[in-house]
Structures are given as C-alpha cells and as structure tokens.
Amino acid sequence: MDIATLIGLLGGFGIIIGAIATGGDIILFVNVPSILIVVGGTFMVTLMQVSLKDFLGSFSTALRAFFYKTDDPRKLIEEAVQLADVARKNGLLALEGQEISNDFLERGIGLCVDGHDPSLVHKILNKDIDLTIQRHEVGQTMFKNMAIMAPAMGMIGTLIGLVQMLANMSDPASIGPAMAVALLTTLYGAVIANVFAQPLADKLARVSQLEKTNKSLILETISGIQEGMNPRVLEQMLGTYLPSGKRVSNSDE
Numbered sequence: 642m643d644i645a646t647l648i649g650l651l652g653g654f655g656i657i658i659g660a661i662a663t664g665g666d667i668i669l670f671v672n673v674p675s676i677l678i679v680v681g682g683t684f685m686v687t688l689m690q691v692s693l694k695d696f697l698g699s700f701s702t703a704l705r706a707f708f709y710k711t712d713d714p715r716k717l718i719e720e721a722v723q724l725a726d727v728a729r730k731n732g733l734l735a736l737e738g739q740e741i742s743n744d745f746l747e748r749g750i751g752l753c754v755d756g757h758d759p760s761l762v763h764k765i766l767n768k769d770i771d772l773t774i775q776r777h778e779v780g781q782t783m784f785k786n787m788a789i790m791a792p793a794m795g796m797i798g799t800l801i802g803l804v805q806m807l808a809n810m811s812d813p814a815s816i817g818p819a820m821a822v823a824l825l826t827t828l829y830g831a832v833i834a835n836v837f838a839q840p841l842a843d844k845l846a847r848v849s850q851l852e853k854t855n856k857s858l859i860l861e862t863i864s865g866i867q868e869g870m871n872p873r874v875l876e877q878m879l880g881t882y883l884p885s886g887k888r889v890s891n892s893d894e
Contacts, residue, residue, distance in 0.1 A: 646706050646844055653836040675825040678798035683791045683833060690786050695779050702780030706844040711851045712743055714858060715887065718879045721862040724750065725872040733866070745769070745856055749863040759867045766863060770856045777849040784842035788834040795830020799823045858882045 661667050688696050720742060727735050737754045741747040745766075752762045802823025809815040858879055865875040 642708055643706065643844075649840065650837070653840075654832075657832065657836070669821075670825065670828070672821050672825045675798055675822050675829055678801065678822075679791060679794045679826050679829040679833065682794040682797065683787055683830075686790045686794065687783060687787050691779070691783055696783065699780040699783040702777065702845065703784070703841055705777075705780075705848050706841055709848045709852075711848070712855055714855060714882050717743060717746070717855060717858055717862075718876060718883070720746070721859075721865075721879060722872045722876045724862070725866050725870060725875050728753075728866050729869060729872065736866075743855075743859065746859045746862065749859060750866075753863060753867055759864065762863060762867065763860065766856075766860050770853060770860070773856070774849060774853055777845065777852075781842050781845045781849070784838045784845065788838035788842060791833035791838060792827075792830040795827045798826025798830070802826065854882060 658667065661670050691699070724736060724739060724741075727739065733753050733756075736750050739750070741750060748769075749762065749766055752765060757765075800823075802819050802821070806816050806819035806823065809819065861879060862875070865878065870878075
C-alpha cells in the first residue's frame with residue numbers, strides 16, 4: 642500500500658473535520674439536500690461523459706493509487722544485466738526457465754526464446770505499453786472530470802439555495818435552511834474536487850508514468866538482449882533511466 646496516498650487523503654479530510662469540530666457543532670455541516678446535489682449530481686454528470694463500464698472500472702483503477710507496486714528500476718537493470726549475460730554466453734534459448742520477477746519482462750523474454758523477429762517483438766511490447774497507458778488514462782480522465790463537475794454542482798446547489806431563500810423571505814424560519822444549502826453545496830464541491838478527485842487523478846497519472854518508464858526500460862532490455870549487446874554496455878544504456886547520482890559509472894565496474 643502507498644502510505645503517502647492514504648496519509649494525504651485521511652489527513653486532508655481530518656484537518657477539515659478537525660477545523661469544523663473546533664469551531665462548533667459538526668452536525669451543522671451535514672446537510673442531506675446539499676450532499677444529494679453535489680455528490681449525486683457529480684456522479685451523474687460524470688457518468689454522462691463516459692460509458693457505464695468505464696465509470697465503474699474507474700473506481701477499480703482508483704485503487705491503484707493506494708495499492709500500486711512499482712518495481713525498483715535499479716533491480717530491473719540488475720536483472721536485465723544478468724539475463725543479457727546468460728543470453729550472450731549460452732544463447733537466447735538459455736533464458737527459458739530463468740526466474741524473472743517482472744511479468745512484462747517475462748513476456749518479452751518468452752517472445753525472444755520463441756525466436757520471433759526483433760521488430761515483431763518490439764511492436765508487440767510497444768503496443769502493450771500504449772494500450773496499458775490508454776486504460777489508465779480512462780480512470781484519470783474520469784476523476785479529472787469529477788474535479789471539474791463537483792464545484793459546478795456546488796454552484797448549482799448554491800443558486801438553488803439562494804432562490805429558495807429569496808422566495809421565502811417572509812418566513813424567517815426557512816431562511817436558515819435555505820442558506821445552509823447554498824453555502825454547504827459550495828463547500829462540498831470544493832472538498833470533493835480538491836481533497837479527493839484532483840489529487841487522485843494526479844496520483845494515478847504519476848503511477849501510470851512510473852509504469853510506462855519501467856516498461857520502456859524493459860523494452861530497451863529486450864532489444865539489447867536480442868541484439869547480443871554486451872551486458873556492461875546494456876547496463877550503461879539502461880542507467881539513463883536512473884537519476885545521475887544513482888547510475889553505475891565506469892569506475893564502479
């Protein structure tokens with residue numbers, strides 16, 4: 642589990658709730674009509690923008706922000722060098738049965754062992770990367786749309802509350818509830834957009850970028866192995882995926 646996402650989400654809501662609690666009765670900030678307008682309205686309007694399948698699937702994608710696991714690029718490079726060394730000394734067939742930690746790398750090595758042309762292997766793996774990124778972008782887009790729609794629905798709720806308040810100025814008892822709807826819908830919309838939807842969309846984009854980077858590294862690995870590249874040269878080439886301070890220098894060899 643990604644602790645940063647969990648701490649950020651709980652901390653964001655916790656600070657808001659704590660600030661409300663210290664200022665008075667927290668129940669004053671719970672208004673059913675406002676919740677229906679903002680939460681229900683945001684979900685319904687967002688649903689209009691995507692298919693039902695994509696809408697429901699996006700919530701599964703959202704779990705990646707909490708439970709994603711990205712392989713350490715340094716370990717991938719170490720594994721790539723070992724595989725390249727085996728292939729150079731004993732041939733590609735020697736890679737069959739090798740223990741490989743990454744599924745995408747294992748698939749690429751399997752294509753190599755099967756004797757497919759390097760251009761075909763590159764095309765298959767590159768297509769896999771593109772389609773994976775496209776699937777991830779569906780979830781990101783939905784939460785970005787939700788971040789846009791939530792404040793808009795909050796504004797709609799505010800207008801509804803103001804209309805109700807102005808229409809009942811002669812009844813002082815109705816002014817308070819109407820004003821509550823007007824103000825709370827704006828609050829709910831801002832909270833959903835800025836504490837939940839937009840941060841989640843940004844985190845999913847980051848997770849997707851990390852996965853794309855690792856898969857690109859693996860794609861370079863497969864190409865290098867099929868070309869019979871020297872393992873040390875391959876290590877230097879793959880080192881460009883790491884920050885300069887973590888790369889293997891010639892003096893370290």
